[in-house]
Amino acid sequence: MEGSANERLDFGKMGYGCKHYRRRCKIRARCCNEIYPCRHCHNEATSMLSNPFDRHELVRYDVTEVVCSVCDTEQPVAQVCTNCGVNMGEYFCEVCKFYDDDTEKGQFHCDDCGICRVGGHDKFFHCKKCASCYAVGLRDNHLCVENSMRHHCPICYEYLFDSLKHTTVMKCGHTMHCECYEEMIKRDKYCCPICSKSVIDMSQTWKRIDEQIEAIVMPEDYRYRKVWILCNDCNDTTEVYFHIIGQKCSHCKSYNTRSVAPPVLPQ
Known part of the structure; x- marks a missing residue:
C-alpha cells in the first residue's frame, strides 16, 4: 500500500x-x-x-x-x-x-476492572468496594454494595459488569440497566427488584396514603387489630394497627412494608 x-x-x-x-x-x-x-x-x-x-x-x-x-x-x-x-x-x-x-x-482500560470501558477516563472512578467504575458524580455520593456490578440485571438478566448498555446505581446501591430502570418506573414499580427498598422519593405518595386511610374507617371487627410489619426501607420491625390500604412504618413513615405475622385481636 x-x-x-x-x-x-x-x-x-x-x-x-x-x-x-x-x-x-x-x-x-x-x-x-x-x-x-x-x-x-x-x-x-x-x-x-x-x-x-x-x-x-x-x-x-x-x-x-x-x-x-x-x-x-x-x-x-x-x-x-x-x-x-x-x-x-x-x-x-x-x-x-x-x-x-x-x-x-472515549475508550479507556481500567486496571482494577480488568476490562476496557467507554466514556473518558477523566469522567469515571473505580469504586474498590463496588468493584466497578462509576461516573465521578457518584464519588462519595452512592451507597456501596460489595461487588454490586458482578451480577445480572434484575430485569433483563444480562450480566452487568461488561454489558454494553448504560447502567444506573439506585438509592439502595444496587445496579441495573438504565433502560430497564426507566421501564420499571414507567410501569409504576418503585422498589428495587433485589432488596425491595424505594428507589425514588415517595414522601408525597405516603401523604396521599395517609389521607386515604384517614378517610376510610375499617369495620369494627378489624379496627383494633394489630400486625407485625417489616419495613423494606429502614428494615425496622414494628407492631402497628392493620388497615386494608397499607401499614405505615412507625420509624421512617414509609408504607413500603410487608406483614411478618397475621393480624391479631388485642387481648
Missing part, C-alpha cells in the same frame, strides 16, 4: 466492522476456531446453536490471532497489520485484545 505512514495507518478507518464496533480486523475464536467480527458477534451466533452443548462464549483475553479486514492477512494480536500497515483499530488494548476505530466513545 503506497502513501505516507499516516495515510497507511488511517486507510479504511471507520469503513469496516460490525454492529458492535468499527474496526479493521476480525478475530479468530480459539474455542471453535471460527472467525468473527468481534466477541459479541461470536457469542450471539453460538447462543443460537440448536445443540445446547455447543453453546459457549468467547473470553476476550483468549484471542491470540486476528485477520486484517483490509488485506485479509491472519496474524498475532497487534495494533498495526504486519502486511499492509493499517491500524486495525485506532483504539487498541493489548490486555483485552480490543480494537475500535470510533474513538469518540
Whole structure:
C-alpha cells in the first residue's frame, strides 16, 4: 500500500466492522476456531446453536490471532497489520485484545476492572468496594454494595459488569440497566427488584396514603387489630394497627412494608 505512514495507518478507518464496533480486523475464536467480527458477534451466533452443548462464549483475553479486514492477512494480536500497515483499530488494548476505530466513545482500560470501558477516563472512578467504575458524580455520593456490578440485571438478566448498555446505581446501591430502570418506573414499580427498598422519593405518595386511610374507617371487627410489619426501607420491625390500604412504618413513615405475622385481636 503506497502513501505516507499516516495515510497507511488511517486507510479504511471507520469503513469496516460490525454492529458492535468499527474496526479493521476480525478475530479468530480459539474455542471453535471460527472467525468473527468481534466477541459479541461470536457469542450471539453460538447462543443460537440448536445443540445446547455447543453453546459457549468467547473470553476476550483468549484471542491470540486476528485477520486484517483490509488485506485479509491472519496474524498475532497487534495494533498495526504486519502486511499492509493499517491500524486495525485506532483504539487498541493489548490486555483485552480490543480494537475500535470510533474513538469518540472515549475508550479507556481500567486496571482494577480488568476490562476496557467507554466514556473518558477523566469522567469515571473505580469504586474498590463496588468493584466497578462509576461516573465521578457518584464519588462519595452512592451507597456501596460489595461487588454490586458482578451480577445480572434484575430485569433483563444480562450480566452487568461488561454489558454494553448504560447502567444506573439506585438509592439502595444496587445496579441495573438504565433502560430497564426507566421501564420499571414507567410501569409504576418503585422498589428495587433485589432488596425491595424505594428507589425514588415517595414522601408525597405516603401523604396521599395517609389521607386515604384517614378517610376510610375499617369495620369494627378489624379496627383494633394489630400486625407485625417489616419495613423494606429502614428494615425496622414494628407492631402497628392493620388497615386494608397499607401499614405505615412507625420509624421512617414509609408504607413500603410487608406483614411478618397475621393480624391479631388485642387481648
